[in-house]
Amino acid sequence: MAAELDKMILDHQRVKGTTQLVRATSGNMMLHRNLGNLNAGVPGASARSSLERNPANKPANERKATNGYAFSGLGNIVKEPRAPPASSELCRALSHRTDPEKLKEMGNEEYREGHYAEAVALYDQAIMVDPTRPAYWSNKAAALAALGRLIEAVGDCREAVRIDPSYGRAHHRLGGLYLRLGEPDKAIHHFKQSANDSTGADVSRAQSVKSRVAKCGDARKLRNWITVLQESQAAVADGADCAPQVMALQAEALVKLSRHDEADAVLGGAPRFGVDESTKFFGTVAHAYVLMIRAQVDMAAGRFEDAVATAQTACQLDPSNREIANVHRRAKVVASARQRGNDLFKASRFAEACAAYGEGLDRETGNAVLLCNRAACHARLARYEKAVEDCNGALAMRPAYSKARLRRADCNVKLERWEASLRDYQVLIQELPENEDVKKALSEVEAKLRSQRNGGIASRSQQLL
Structure with missing residues (x-):
């Protein structure tokens, strides 16, 4: 052997x-x-x-x-x-x-x-x-x-x-890891311990991250979300590309600025560490904040059950935090309203379902999923104008929300707004190139527009004669 x-x-x-x-x-x-x-x-x-x-x-x-x-x-x-x-x-x-x-x-x-x-x-x-x-x-x-x-x-x-x-290379590597994880003070300490391996630029980057995170905290207190977004993005560019707190600050700013798809993309690309692992490494309060923001992003994306579970974990980690407790309560109310609305919709009780979704929107204004669901109720009740309004609101929050765009296109067809419908179907055919229903609807709308234009030309010709 x-x-x-x-x-x-x-x-x-x-x-x-x-x-x-x-x-x-x-x-x-x-x-x-x-x-x-x-x-x-x-x-x-x-x-x-x-x-x-x-x-x-x-x-x-x-x-x-x-x-x-x-x-x-x-x-x-x-x-x-x-x-x-x-x-x-x-x-x-x-x-x-x-x-x-x-x-x-x-x-x-x-x-x-x-x-x-x-x-x-x-x-x-x-x-x-x-x-x-x-x-x-x-x-x-x-x-x-x-x-x-x-x-x-x-x-x-x-x-x-x-x-x-005295192992300089390990100190330098450790400094780089701490910088990526958003721990600039520890990064600076280890960069200075590896004089032969580190450069002044390494220490400068860590100091920049420290300064930018502090600015984020100050701007957050003032609810200056543009500054929070800019400083958190700069911190990532300076090296804190795997820092949960920095990513959470960036996502929170995007949610507050009604850029829900971008917020979801930021947290979707961030590394996920286990609760015990993160709590031990970053501290209970810091990890609870990350979970609170993740719960808000989950709600914005329509993952209501995930939002409730995540907010509950955050509450358990930091039970005295009123902001986290409010997020948890709101998540439970919104999740319940969505579920009640879905059940009523399946029972063809569209007016009641519309009201249920509205209750959820009272607590989570601008939630794209609830708006799109309420638009479906309006459409079933032939209230196409209101349905289009709700779809407009959903797409303002999430421009890539295909379901809301498809619903708006269909409602505009019902209202014979062919050009508005055509614009939506042209976007949808790019997003869903294999969808046969979209292809068929696009073809029908194009035919309606051709017929309308040809009819207009014929009418003008008759007037000239």
């Missing part, structure tokens, strides 16, 4: 850069790109397995990379192995016989090729063999950061500087 493991290392060195299987036999079922699976069952292992810390408890090839980073799966390509040895035996053999430097070099190769999950698994194995080498922890942190697992990366970088407080 030990000979097989040594052979695996040699084979990998011969085929540098390949992503194929290095060696797999009935005596050695360890894959070059699946080394992380060997963490299980190692007695006394001091390294933390990155795969065991997968929050979704899924195989790596089923997880999606966050924050736009590349991700390569760890799928096991060997099928039905014959008499595979116990994983614990392989782990013991690996721990005793494999040089951790070779594992680090293999991890470096995987990292350079963009196979970050495989690199993490290899660095984990090197740490298992020798946990006293700070470079192993620092390199693993780099791979975790590339996967968007920034808080885990911070923990490994901190371990590297604990082992060697």
Whole structure:
């Protein structure tokens, strides 16, 4: 078994850069790109397995990379192995016989090729063999950061500087992680500890983020949402691109400015950390604020049940916060009104459904989903003008809301406003190019307009005669 493991290392060195299987036999079922699976069952292992810390408890090839980073799966390509040895035996053999430097070099190769999950698994194995080498922890942190697992990366970088407080590269990496997560004071501290690796520009960027976040706080108190938006966007540009609080400030400003689609896009692109993980890292109050804003964005997007659940979690984290309590109460009222309206609509009680949606709009003015639902009630009651007004309001909040645009186009057809309807259908055919109903409706409206124009020409000709 030990000979097989040594052979695996040699084979990998011969085929540098390949992503194929290095060696797999009935005596050695360890894959070059699946080394992380060997963490299980190692007695006394001091390294933390990155795969065991997968929050979704899924195989790596089923997880999606966050924050736009590349991700390569760890799928096991060997099928039905014959008499595979116990994983614990392989782990013991690996721990005793494999040089951790070779594992680090293999991890470096995987990292350079963009196979970050495989690199993490290899660095984990090197740490298992020798946990006293700070470079192993620092390199693993780099791979975790590339996967968007920034808080885990911070923990490994901190371990590297604990082992060697003078390790400049780890301090620099740690400073960069803290900056991305919106912790500028800690970033500045670690940048200054890595004099040879950091530059004055690194410290300046961290100081800029600190200043911009402070300006956001002041502008928020004054309800100056334009300034909050500008400063939070600038903070992201300065390096705080994964900072939940900064992203939340940006999303809150967009919601207050009635730019709901943009707010949803901002939070949709932000990294999501677990409640316990975020509370421990950022603090209870800070994480509760992020959840409160996420609840408001969920409401604006029509995810009412999600909004209620998220606001409730925020209340539990910061029970004395009146603003969070108000958001929670409002979310419950709006969710209830939407559900009641839906039930009445299904029962063809359109006037009552219209009133129910109106109650929700009393608490959440300008909610695009409630406006669109109320427009449907107006349309069923042949109140097409009112339906168009509600659709106008919904599209003002969410310009890409296809359902509201489709409903407005249909109501304008009923009102014989062919040109207004044509404009909406021309937008819809770009958004929904395969939708047969839209194609048909567009064709019919174009035919009506041609007929109308031709009729006008004929009428003018008769007058001339």
